[in-house]
Amino acid sequence: MSFESAVSPEVRANVDEQAKAFATASPFRHLVIDDFLDRGFVDQLLREFPAFERGNYFGEDGRPGGKSTVDSMPQLGEAYRRLDEVIQTPAFLDYVGRITGIDDLLYDPFYLGGGTHENRHGQPLSAHIDFNYHPSERWHRRLNLIVYLNHEWDESWGGMLDLYRDPYEEPRPTVRVAPLFNRCVIFETTETSWHGFDKIQLPEDRPDLSRKSIALYFYTKERPVEEIAGRHTTHYVNRQMPEHIVAGRVLSDDDVAELRALVAARDVQLRMLYEENGKLLQAQDKGFGGHLLYLMKRLYIRYRRRTAA
The missing domain is CATH 2.60.120.620 (q2cbj1_9rhob like domain)
Structure with missing residues (x-):
């Protein structure tokens, strides 16, 4: 065609x-x-x-x-x-x-x-x-x-x-x-x-x-x-708070459902971000590079402790 x-x-x-x-x-x-x-x-x-x-x-x-x-x-x-x-x-x-x-x-x-x-x-x-x-x-x-x-x-x-x-x-x-x-x-x-x-x-x-x-x-x-x-x-x-949700408003069933959906969406996003962050940290710990990074962090923390004392 x-x-x-x-x-x-x-x-x-x-x-x-x-x-x-x-x-x-x-x-x-x-x-x-x-x-x-x-x-x-x-x-x-x-x-x-x-x-x-x-x-x-x-x-x-x-x-x-x-x-x-x-x-x-x-x-x-x-x-x-x-x-x-x-x-x-x-x-x-x-x-x-x-x-x-x-x-x-x-x-x-x-x-x-x-x-x-x-x-x-x-x-x-x-x-x-x-x-x-x-x-x-x-x-x-x-x-x-x-x-x-x-x-x-x-x-x-x-x-x-x-x-x-x-x-x-x-x-x-x-x-x-x-x-x-x-x-x-x-x-x-x-x-x-x-x-x-x-x-x-x-x-x-x-x-x-x-x-x-x-x-x-x-x-x-x-x-x-x-x-x-x-x-x-x-x-x-994520969607912002609906404009009709204002101080003094009596919440309807639809309002409550919408607010719950907004909170649930943020919870899902946060869980995904934490999981991704965990995977990145775990990837850093693997292999020679990860071990080298671990040793450098260990030395840095010990150095900070000595200088703080």
Whole structure:
């Protein structure tokens, strides 16, 4: 399948306007494109979308959760095999590069962190910036491209793609994007491209609904020096205290449930951080380097004791 047959002709004809919109967008460079893919093609992608149980639906805490991902895209069916072929063509990479002003883009054949994403009722995604280097290659992560596959979506259901200026300082997103069918969102990944989505709250009479999308990540071998940072994993910011929780308010059952969820989310994050810290300390203790570090620490502590006496 070619780039020309996959992406709708109306979209391909508006590259200059798309580039201007991307360059001037706030709170960071991004672009929303409706009717992105050929209609027959995107319909087939939805038909071949994998069942929730086929993907990885275990959270970072190791427990089953409300999000399922599949990164083996070419094995999902004919449409996904063709999508995999298209996004690595020079024509597609050049098109995205012209919009974003980023040359020499690389597609990720491993789909690490990407692929199909499905999120069920009750699932949020905390504001975050993404990991900044490819996990196995020395590539800089530069762009996210997401295509949504939801025929129905109402803002009241949550799950809106939220773009933040700084979630530590401004808990309200600057931009909200509904995850509507065949809508594409392209945004840069930098140390300030904070994004996430609010908790999905679907109608009780529609248990069949979920939030479906395809996430594609693009890289380069180099990036501007002023944008380079030390390697890091995804950096999450837990939701702030709801603005309606104020002194004198009588808490409702929903308020109490929300506060408990916030505390639980922080507990999970703290437990994960302590576990990661423990693994790092244990790794330091192993081997010759670990033993040498132990001896140096021992000498330093004995020296401090002598000088303190």
